Amino acid sequence: MELLLDRVTKQYSNKIVVDRITVGLKPGVIGLLGANGAGKTTLMRMICGILKPSSGSISFEGLDASDEMYRDALGYLPQDFGYYPNFTGMEFLMYMAALKGIDKKSAKSKCKGLLKIVNLEDSANKKIKTYSGGMKQRLGIAQAVLNDPKILILDEPTAGLDPKERVRFRNLIAELGKDAIVILSTHIVSDVEHIADRILMMKDGNIIFDGNGAEIHENLEELYLKEFGGTDDE
Amino acid sequence: MDLKEQYEKLLRYCYMLTKDVNLAEDIVQETYLRFWQSHTYKDTNKELAYLYTIARNLCMDEFRKPKLDDIEDYCELSGESEYEPEARIDSLVIEEALEQIPKDLRELIVLRFTNEMSVTDIAKIVGISRFAVHRRLKEGLMLLRRNIGGEAND
Amino acid sequence: MTEKDMKELLKDAYRISPTKREKVFLKKHEKRSMHIWDVLVLEFKYMGVRSALSCALLIFLFCVILFSKKSEIMWYFSGILPISGLLLTTGLGRSERYGMHELEAASRFSLRFIKAVRMFLLGGSTLVILIAFSFLLQEKTNLGFLTILGLVGLPYMLNALGILMITRRWHEKENIFGCLAITGVTCMLPALMEKAISIHVIEPFVIVIILAAITALTVRESLLFIKGREDVLWNFC
Numbered sequence: 001m002e003l004l005l006d007r008v009t010k011q012y013s014n015k016i017v018v019d020r021i022t023v024g025l026k027p028g029v030i031g032l033l034g035a036n037g038a039g040k041t042t043l044m045r046m047i048c049g050i051l052k053p054s055s056g057s058i059s060f061e062g063l064d065a066s067d068e069m070y071r072d073a074l075g076y077l078p079q080d081f082g083y084y085p086n087f088t089g090m091e092f093l094m095y096m097a098a099l100k101g102i103d104k105k106s107a108k109s110k111c112k113g114l115l116k117i118v119n120l121e122d123s124a125n126k127k128i129k130t131y132s133g134g135m136k137q138r139l140g141i142a143q144a145v146l147n148d149p150k151i152l153i154l155d156e157p158t159a160g161l162d163p164k165e166r167v168r169f170r171n172l173i174a175e176l177g178k179d180a181i182v183i184l185s186t187h188i189v190s191d192v193e194h195i196a197d198r199i200l201m202m203k204d205g206n207i208i209f210d211g212n213g214a215e216i217h218e219n220l221e222e223l224y225l226k227e228f229g230g231t232d233d234e
Numbered sequence: 235m236d237l238k239e240q241y242e243k244l245l246r247y248c249y250m251l252t253k254d255v256n257l258a259e260d261i262v263q264e265t266y267l268r269f270w271q272s273h274t275y276k277d278t279n280k281e282l283a284y285l286y287t288i289a290r291n292l293c294m295d296e297f298r299k300p301k302l303d304d305i306e307d308y309c310e311l312s313g314e315s316e317y318e319p320e321a322r323i324d325s326l327v328i329e330e331a332l333e334q335i336p337k338d339l340r341e342l343i344v345l346r347f348t349n350e351m352s353v354t355d356i357a358k359i360v361g362i363s364r365f366a367v368h369r370r371l372k373e374g375l376m377l378l379r380r381n382i383g384g385e386a387n388d
Numbered sequence: 389m390t391e392k393d394m395k396e397l398l399k400d401a402y403r404i405s406p407t408k409r410e411k412v413f414l415k416k417h418e419k420r421s422m423h424i425w426d427v428l429v430l431e432f433k434y435m436g437v438r439s440a441l442s443c444a445l446l447i448f449l450f451c452v453i454l455f456s457k458k459s460e461i462m463w464y465f466s467g468i469l470p471i472s473g474l475l476l477t478t479g480l481g482r483s484e485r486y487g488m489h490e491l492e493a494a495s496r497f498s499l500r501f502i503k504a505v506r507m508f509l510l511g512g513s514t515l516v517i518l519i520a521f522s523f524l525l526q527e528k529t530n531l532g533f534l535t536i537l538g539l540v541g542l543p544y545m546l547n548a549l550g551i552l553m554i555t556r557r558w559h560e561k562e563n564i565f566g567c568l569a570i571t572g573v574t575c576m577l578p579a580l581m582e583k584a585i586s587i588h589v590i591e592p593f594v595i596v597i598i599l600a601a602i603t604a605l606t607v608r609e610s611l612l613f614i615k616g617r618e619d620v621l622w623n624f625c
Contacts, residue, residue: 001272050493061274068496073274076494082487098430099495099502106416143491150274153494179271237418241410246402259409266417275417328397347398375391382389 001061002026003047003151003181008056010042010205017042019205020056027150029177031192032185034202040185041079043202044153047183048076060151072101075149077140079156083128089115089139090124096143107146114142118172133160141169145176152182158191170195240278241266243349244289250332250344251293261296265289282351283358290359331381339374346371427497427505442475446517453521459529465521466540466578470547474571476510477548478564480613481555485563503614511610518544531592538596539581545602547574552609 003025010018018039034040045051047058049065058065060073083092090111097107115124118138128136137157144152154173158166174195176182186192192199201209241262248258265288266278273281332340338360345356346367357364432439449468453461483489483499493499522536529536550570554563584590 001274045490048494050490050499061277063274068498069275071494071498072496074494076491078490078494080487081491084482084486084488095430096491096495098426099492099497101426101496103415147496238406238410238414241414242404242406245404245410249404250402255404255407259407263409263413266413270417328394328401332401343398344401347395348401350399375394379389379391379394382394 001150001181003060004058005047006057006059008043008046008053008058010039010046010051011054017205018046018053021205021207022056023200023207023210025181025183025198027177027179027181028197029173029182029184029195031196031199032183032202033187033189033192033199034185035187038202039205040202041155044076044155044183044185047151048074048153072147073150075144075147075152077144077152077154077157079159081140085129087128088125089120089128089131089135092128092139093143093146097146100147102147110146111142114146118142134162134165137161137165137169141172150180152176152180153185154182155185156187157184158186158188166191237278240282244286247286247344247349248289248293250348251290251341252296257296261289261292264292283355286345286351286355286359327382331378334381335374335377339370339377342367342370343374343378427502428509431502431505432509438475438479442472445472445475450521450524453524453528456528460582462525462529462531462536462540463578463582465525466543466581467575469540469544470571470574473514473544473547474551474567476514477551477555478567480506480510480552481559481563484555484559485561500614500616503616507610507614514544514548534596535592538592538599539578542581542595542599542602543574543577545599545606546577547571549602549606549609550574552606552613556609556613 005021005023005025007020007022008018009016009020021043032040032044042051046053047065049058049067049071052066060070063070063073084095087095093111093114094107097111098104102110112121112124115121118141120135120138120142123131123135128139131139137160141154141157144154157173158169161169170191173182173184177195177197184192184196198212199209200207244265245258245262248261249255252258252261265285268288269278269281269285273284278285332343335343342356342360345351345359346353351359353364353367357367360367362370445468449465453465480503483492483502489499492502518537518541522533522540525536525540526533531539547570550573551567554566554570558566581590581595585592585595
């Protein structure tokens, strides 16, 4: 089971945002690090099949990213997502379940189960308006795993969470990484250090580092600061 | 092959091995769930050998479990399930004849001619060479024919 | 028995009729391809309040026209119809307005498909309504069917075009004000048209031609809306 990216490129007018990225991803947690503007989010959107690469291809088990069945094996938690007004947590999950092609009966039990796992059981029938940032994020992860995805894309999933929730999230992600390809995009090095089996670092649309946890250790923080420390003033 | 057809074929194979419809169905469903843990839905048609291997191993596990000593009692009990296989005179004839040939030959014949699997896949599932599959199929068919011929003459 | 016959029989060996358990399992796990009907129902459900209001308004109009004897009723209808249009078409930009577009785009039903379905629901129902009302109005006025279609349809179509253009370019929640403005203007159009026709500045058939042109533009705008523009939608970061 492998997600294959072959010379994936995204170009807007004169700017190349993602530059011929070629990589094969197997089940486990893959940390994607990089500053804003490095092309992370664009790459993730292409992997999700919602943005079309300018050139190159993305495929999984013979399915191209533009295939309906590819998206069927996918779960996505965007950095910032909204919700239709007056949606309760349960309604939101049921709507997403419908969009993912899950029939109503299975959806109901699945949604209830997931809400329990992310500790939102009590707030399931409350409006999302009333949710805290952490609660909303947990709801987001619940919808991402509704269809038992083989590929899970999480864009800054722990941003805005308090330390305790962050730890809970990490454990959940590590668990998901056992059977699925989990791509975790984040600024927070410590998140990735603890749970990633593999780390990809992006800069200016290229992967400048590709290694597994054992190779990195303390050097990760150093490397990250070295590469990205100065980009704040860009 | 759609899921329904594939499921039913797999069920027949497991029934042939276990002689218990409910148990066979348990195994079939368990097989699919295990298969889908590491494969996508679309693979189900492409990795038939692996799917059947899981099922076969589960059936074998059942035989290794401590069971009733008296096989006949067990068969009677399993017959208690409120569901009967379609009774058709012709298929009974073939099934009886199949039961009379050695187990391993029977398995190969069912995989090849009932489940219509390729020799390559069968070799993978059972763990023998393709050459051995061909040879045993031939042997099995010959025995089968003799048995059926015997029936017809009765 | 020949080997051939035997092989035939083997095909039926150990055959079992489908059990209840099988049906349950297959129902749960069988992935069928998406049916348009499923999405239609889904989207219709979520258009909720707006569609209900719109329907109520239309039924009201229907009754008024049915029982009215005045021929001016056509102009009133033409003036009120865009409001119904506003109610329905503002549903189009929902995904972007509420930030659900990314989630919808990554789901099995892509965002494009959902938008296409919404447009189909709206466009289809509108056409049916226009035709139905035009027939009805034929009796009240002494104008031809096409003429009525033109006179009633023009403000509506202009309204739809305006709303689409705004929704496509302006993604914030505030775009609703733009839509209201457009509707306000197009509601007053019938009065102008009536005046213009009564003093023979324009012939009715000209209006029909204008309607055809506006419809073509609206269709184009709809297709572009469904397609979406990546670089407008996603600010790369």
